[in-house]
Structures are given as C-alpha cells and as structure tokens.
Amino acid sequence: MNGTLKLAFKLLVNDKGKYAALLVGIMFAVFLMVQMTSIFSGILAKSSSTVINLGAQVWVMDPAVNNVANSIPMPDYVLDAVRSINGVKYAVPLYSGGALVKLRSGVFQSVTVLGLDDNSLFGRPELIAGKIEDIYAENAFIAVQDAEINKLGDIQLGTDFELNDHRGVIVGIAKVTASGLFGIPTLYTTYSRAIQYIPSTRFTISYILVEPKNNDAISHIKEQVKLLGYEALTKEEFMQKIANYYKYQTGLGTNIFIMTIVSFLVGLSISGQTFYTFILENLEKFGALKAIGAKGHELVYMILFQATFTALIGYGLGVGLCTLIITIAKLKVPDYSANITYTTLAFAFAMVLIIAAISSYIGIRKVLKIEPFDIFRG
Amino acid sequence: MNPAVSAHELTKWFGEGDAKTFAVRGISFEAYFGEIFFIVGPSGSGKTTLLSMISGILRPNSGAVTIDSMDIWALKPDQIAEFRLNKVGFVFQDYHLFPRLTTAENVAIPLILKKRDWDESIREAAGYLEIVGLKNKAELPPMKLSGGEQQRVAIARALISQPDILIFDEPTASLDGDTGRRIMDFVKTSVLNDKRCILIVTHDSRIFEFADRIMKMEDGKIVGIENRRNGAE
Numbered sequence A: 001m002n003g004t005l006k007l008a009f010k011l012l013v014n015d016k017g018k019y020a021a022l023l024v025g026i027m028f029a030v031f032l033m034v035q036m037t038s039i040f041s042g043i044l045a046k047s048s049s050t051v052i053n054l055g056a057q058v059w060v061m062d063p064a065v066n067n068v069a070n071s072i073p074m075p076d077y078v079l080d081a082v083r084s085i086n087g088v089k090y091a092v093p094l095y096s097g098g099a100l101v102k103l104r105s106g107v108f109q110s111v112t113v114l115g116l117d118d119n120s121l122f123g124r125p126e127l128i129a130g131k132i133e134d135i136y137a138e139n140a141f142i143a144v145q146d147a148e149i150n151k152l153g154d155i156q157l158g159t160d161f162e163l164n165d166h167r168g169v170i171v172g173i174a175k176v177t178a179s180g181l182f183g184i185p186t187l188y189t190t191y192s193r194a195i196q197y198i199p200s201t202r203f204t205i206s207y208i209l210v211e212p213k214n215n216d217a218i219s220h221i222k223e224q225v226k227l228l229g230y231e232a233l234t235k236e237e238f239m240q241k242i243a244n245y246y247k248y249q250t251g252l253g254t255n256i257f258i259m260t261i262v263s264f265l266v267g268l269s270i271s272g273q274t275f276y277t278f279i280l281e282n283l284e285k286f287g288a289l290k291a292i293g294a295k296g297h298e299l300v301y302m303i304l305f306q307a308t309f310t311a312l313i314g315y316g317l318g319v320g321l322c323t324l325i326i327t328i329a330k331l332k333v334p335d336y337s338a339n340i341t342y343t344t345l346a347f348a349f350a351m352v353l354i355i356a357a358i359s360s361y362i363g364i365r366k367v368l369k370i371e372p373f374d375i376f377r378g
Numbered sequence B: 001m002n003p004a005v006s007a008h009e010l011t012k013w014f015g016e017g018d019a020k021t022f023a024v025r026g027i028s029f030e031a032y033f034g035e036i037f038f039i040v041g042p043s044g045s046g047k048t049t050l051l052s053m054i055s056g057i058l059r060p061n062s063g064a065v066t067i068d069s070m071d072i073w074a075l076k077p078d079q080i081a082e083f084r085l086n087k088v089g090f091v092f093q094d095y096h097l098f099p100r101l102t103t104a105e106n107v108a109i110p111l112i113l114k115k116r117d118w119d120e121s122i123r124e125a126a127g128y129l130e131i132v133g134l135k136n137k138a139e140l141p142p143m144k145l146s147g148g149e150q151q152r153v154a155i156a157r158a159l160i161s162q163p164d165i166l167i168f169d170e171p172t173a174s175l176d177g178d179t180g181r182r183i184m185d186f187v188k189t190s191v192l193n194d195k196r197c198i199l200i201v202t203h204d205s206r207i208f209e210f211a212d213r214i215m216k217m218e219d220g221k222i223v224g225i226e227n228r229r230n231g232a233e
Helices: A004-012 A014-049 A049-054 A074-081 A132-136 A190-196 A218-229 A235-247 A252-281 A283-292 A296-332 A343-369 A372-377 B047-054 B077-087 B105-114 B120-133 B149-158 B177-191 B205-210
Strands: A058-063 A088-102 A108-116 A126-130 A140-144 A159-165 A166-175 A188-192 A205-211 A231-233 B001-012 B021-032 B036-040 B062-067 B088-091 B165-171 B198-203 B214-219 B219-225
Touching: A004 A014, A004 A296, A004 B105, A004 B120, A014 A049, A014 A235, A014 A252, A014 A296, A014 A343, A049 A108, A049 B001, A058 A218, A074 A088, A074 A126, A074 A205, A088 A132, A126 A132, A126 B021, A132 A166, A132 A188, A166 A188, A166 A190, A188 A190, A205 A218, A218 A231, A231 A235, A231 B001, A235 A252, A252 A283, A252 A296, A252 A343, A283 A296, A283 A343, A283 A372, A283 B088, A283 B105, A296 A343, A372 B047, B001 B198, B021 B047, B021 B062, B021 B198, B021 B214, B021 B219, B036 B047, B036 B205, B047 B062, B047 B165, B047 B198, B062 B077, B077 B088, B088 B149, B105 B120, B105 B149, B120 B149, B149 B165, B149 B177, B177 B198, B177 B205
Parallel strands: A108 A188, A140 A166, B036 B198, B036 B214, B088 B165, B165 B198
Antiparallel strands: A058 A205, A058 A231, A088 A108, A088 A159, A088 A205, A126 A166, A140 A188, A159 A166, B001 B021, B001 B062, B214 B219
C-alpha cells in the first residue's frame, strides 16, 4: 500500500470508536437498502412464478389482465384464431384459477389450479414422484413441492381430497423453479378436468400459450393478436407487466422505494456526520500535514481513501448481515420472499458510493480550506 | 557568511478597506547557517506572520524570501509544498502529533510524504528517536509521553527530512522551566550544525541565553537585532 494511503488507513482504523460508528452507519444503511429491495425483488419473482414455471415464450391474454392471478377468460375462438396466425408453431389453452379443497382432515384449503392442455401438457412441471402420464387418470392432480405443500397435510401419492364435490387424487409431486406469492399450494391437472371440476364463467381459457416458429415471428403474432382485441406478450414482457402492477398499482413499490430512500438517508446522516466529526477532530493534524509539505491532492486522496475504504467494508458487512437474516428467515419461514439479486447489490453499492462521495466531499472542503498558517496561529 | 534565509521588504496585511491591518511592515533581515535566530516580541507584533512567510506557509503581499538562492514565493503551490517538505522542519507550539499513530510513525511522516517505503521510514524514525533520547518509546502513542518527550518527538519529526532550516514556534510555551531549558540545550548541542539555521519564535525570556541573535519586533517592524555573541548590532 502507498505510504500516504497507509497513513490515512492508520488514522482511520486506529480511531476505533469513530471507525466503528462509521461502519455501523453504513452497514445499517446497506442492510436496510438490500433488505428492502430484496423483499421487493422476492415479491416480484413470486408474483411471476406461474409465468416462470410454465415457460411459454408468448402469452395471449385479455389486455385488462395486470397480474397472472387475475386472468380474464377468453372465448374458444381466440385459440383457433391464434393457431391460424402465420408464425405460430403451436398454441395451447391454459386454465388458471383458484379453488377450495377439502382435505381428509376436514380442513378447507385454498389452492391455485393450473389446467394444462390435454394433448400436449405444455408447461408441465418436472416430477419428483409419480409419472406425468398419470395426470390422465381419473381425478388426477399433481401437487407442487414448494413452501406451501404442507398446507395440504401429509401429502403422498394417492392422497385424496375433495374439490367441489369431486374427488381429487394426488398422482405426482412436482418441483418448480419459483413458488407462488399468495401462500397457497398449487395443483396441476388437465385443462378439461380443471374446467369440469371448478365452476367457471361462459369462457374458460385463462391464457393461450404460444410457441412461435422463430423470434422474428413474435412481432407479427403480437400485431395479429391485437387485431383480435387481445394482447400477446413475451414471457419477459408479461413479467414486466406484473412487476409494474405491483410497483405502481398496489402501493407496494412506492412504500419500498420510500423505505429505501429513508435507509439511504439514515446511512448518509450517520456516516456523513461521523465522518465530518472525524475530519473536524483531525483538522489541525491535516493542517500540520499541509505545513510539513503534504500537497492538497494528497490530502484529498487520503480522505477519499478513508471514505471509500469505510464504505466498502460497511457494504460488505451490510450485505453479509442481510444475507444472514434472509437465510435465517427462510429457514424459519419457508415462504418468506426475499431475493438478493445482482441488481439489488449493485443498487446498494451505488448508494454506498454516493454516501462515501458526499461524506468525503464535506471532509475535503474542510481540509482544503484549512491553512497551515492557522496551525501557527493556534 | 552565506545566509540561510534572506527576507527582503516583507509586508503582510489582513483585511481590506477600513479593516485593513498590517501584521508585518517591510521587514528585511538575514539568518545564517550555524546560528539560532530568535524572533521575539509582544503578542500581535507580527512574529508568527513573519515566520509563516519565511517558511513558505503564508504568501506576503509584497517582498521576497530567498532560500538556497531561490525566491520561494515565485514557486507554484505544489513546489512550495515540496520546498517545505525538503528544506524546512517545523516544531509546532502544540506539537501536532497524531494521537492515533505510534511515536515512530509520527516521526516518519515527512519521509512517508516523500513517498519513501513505510517500513524503511519507520526504521529511520526509530534512529531519530534514539537521537532525541526516546529509543524505547517508538511504539507508544504520543499521549503516553510527557510534554518534554512530546516536544522531542516533534523535534525528531522535524529533523528526519534533514532540513536546512528548522522552525520552532514557542518551543517552551507548554513546558516547565527545567524541561524547556533541557530541550533548548539539546537543540543547541545536538540539533544545530553548520549546515542548519534554526529560527525560533518565543515569548520566553528564560531561553534567550540559547540565541545567537535575537530580533525584536513591535507592530510589525523590527525594533532591534541583538547579537548575543558579539553585542548589539
């Protein structure tokens, strides 16, 4: 390490009380920012779980649909029309809806039922128990092994339940990439069984899942679907639409944003104030360094180094603490939704750099203003 | 004799208009290698301002300071900082030692600012601590030392860059009489040499006996220079 920077390092870390206060301030701010944005990210990921798990490239829906759980049923002719569009390799219907099942114990439990196309089973999950072809068996359902499955009791192959006076039997247990947001179990069955067992409106297709012949065909498909009065979205666009719904129409995004800004301000005020005090206490010493022969830019480097070093250590501690808390929370509360993503880490990192920049700016201004003559004058 | 410092018509004022106050008015003098030159006078007489202009810390409004055949106020700010680092050693009134650094690290600061290797600088600092009689205190923080010892640390820090000019600002102001005399005795016998000029600003008449020459100031002007070796000039 360069001697001047080592000097700055020692001046910083040897003042243990101030250094600890600086670290705690930044760690706390990073913890809150990462925690808030991770919770939001987790909620967004879970809100799009059906889209992620089914994996269709293009989704056709009513334009008024704003999240996957609130589908608006479409008439059957839309499916035929979509199938006839140039560039569509195949298109299949999907049923998505909620139902109430009565367990053996007599307990009623809400579930999400996904009805897959009978012919192709497009979007079928990967099974960890049972065989996929058993889905065609009488009353067959596949349960998803996620954080919510225990709400269906001690579920095994052959476990039965009641759904709208119909018997249901678990013939498979599946694993999925993402679990749902609403804290209820998910059951897969065939499209025809889903609309037969669950009371529905005149129209029954929740979504049409489209596989385009190639990526170039997607824009044409979207145009043609629009002419039908419906909307075709790619998987990413649909996820973005769902995210936008939670961000801007539920108040969730605004609240998280406010909390994140508050976290930033808390971190900035603690670190900025402590760093300012640290500089003030050492102001005469910086003046003495100037008198001895330190150049202005060397003092600026020293302060920038101190601020950046503290920020990076505080960032590491904050991210570590957040990871620890989220890990513990997920162990204790299986459906706890928080994802630390590269985006949340990058966001917190940028915020920490801003905190470091503002804190050091205040210090640098003070240090550059101090005249060595003031040291002589006392 | 070759002058170490040559000040010519130095003038400094603060404020403008009605608030304009002269701190130093057209002072000229020379200080030589191998002498201890005292600048004395009552508070507000301009001695600290004068010392600051000589040492490259405070820019005069007019006049020149020549050191090593160089008009220091013709240099750029970074060059003046470089000049201070290489040519001038400071012993501040309050020492201005860093409480969070060890004694050796404090002494090594000028070398570190000269971009010398850290460990090498600390080793060299330990050598200078030995010169000032603090060999065993290298690892202690300055706050664990007495006032006299802190003064010696400050002297070691000023000496380590082997400056031509050593500047003491009220060196005995924070010390009792005996310690002050011991420090001055040490400066006279161990710090002063033929290639060094020591300038001391002080109020303390008890240490005047260590001066080779004493320049008396009042109201920003020289009122007399007393040669302690050869009588008044």
